[in-house]
Amino acid sequence: MTRTEEQQECPYCHDEKTIVGDNDMAAYVMIKINCLFVVPRIIMPGNSTGTGCPINYCPICGRKLGVAE
Ligand SMILES: [Zn+2]
Numbered sequence: 205m206t207r208t209e210e211q212q213e214c215p216y217c218h219d220e221k222t223i224v225g226d227n228d229m230a231a232y233v234m235i236k237i238n239c240l241f242v243v244p245r246i247i248m249p250g251n252s253t254g255t256g257c258p259i260n261y262c263p264i265c266g267r268k269l270g271v272a273e
Contacts, residue, residue, distance in 0.1 A: 210265050217262035217269060235262060238269040 215221040217235050225232025231244045239256035240263070247253050261268055 207267060208265075211262070211267040214262060214265035214267060216264040217267055223264065235259070235269070 216223055220234050220236055222232045222234045225245075229245065231242055234241050234243065236256065238258060238260075240259045241254050241256045243254035244251070259269060
């Protein structure tokens with residue numbers, strides 16, 4: 205599968221740019237280690253640091269994750 209320029213430069217699946225979430229939100233969403241992560245902005249002691257769900261494709265650009273660059 206050939207990658208488009210948009211997929212090669214996608215900051216969401218390459219640079220861990222947050223997909224959803226700004227300073228007003230309690231949590232944000234990002235791609236990390238081929239997982240879609242929901243990360244709370246304020247992490248309380250003893251609480252989870254986030255929930256990850258494995259994904260195969262970037263939801264923004266559609267690039268297949270987990271393949272060598
Ligand atoms: Zn992407």
